[in-house]
Amino acid sequence: MVRISLRGISVTEAESALAKLWCRVEELDAAPPRLRFRFLPDGRISVLACFPDPDTARRVVQALGWPAGPHSAQPRARTAANPPEEPATQF
Numbered sequence: 498m499v500r501i502s503l504r505g506i507s508v509t510e511a512e513s514a515l516a517k518l519w520c521r522v523e524e525l526d527a528a529p530p531r532l533r534f535r536f537l538p539d540g541r542i543s544v545l546a547c548f549p550d551p552d553t554a555r556r557v558v559q560a561l562g563w564p565a566g567p568h569s570a571q572p573r574a575r576t577a578a579n580p581p582e583e584p585a586t587q588f
Contacts, residue, residue, distance in 0.1 A: 499554035501530075501563075503544045511542045518546060521560045527553040 503514055515532075522529055526535035530546040537543065 499548045499551045501546045501548070501558065505537060505541045505543055506507060508540070508542060511544055512538055514544065518557065519558050524551070525556055525560065527557065530554075 503511070506514065506535070509533075518530075528549060530548045531546040533547070533585075537545040
């Protein structure tokens with residue numbers, strides 16, 4: 498699983514990023530990511546998109562022109578069938 502996060506962005510930026518992300522996922526005919534949102538006290542939003550396939554995540558990020566993070570190509574291994582989600586403060 499590859500996680501892509503947008504941290505502390507405005508509502509307008511979040512709307513734009515989600516629209517672009519979803520358009521690229523549809524254009525690439527890729528599996529949709531799981532999305533997670535964190536609403537911060539100052540009105541900003543953090544968005545986490547989890548892609549099950551590292552290649553899909555790479556293609557979406559490249560299509561959007563977003564810079565790849567240092568861990569964007571590293572899939573995360575899961576050790577349990579349904580592991581608990583990490584707290585939102587860790588992304």
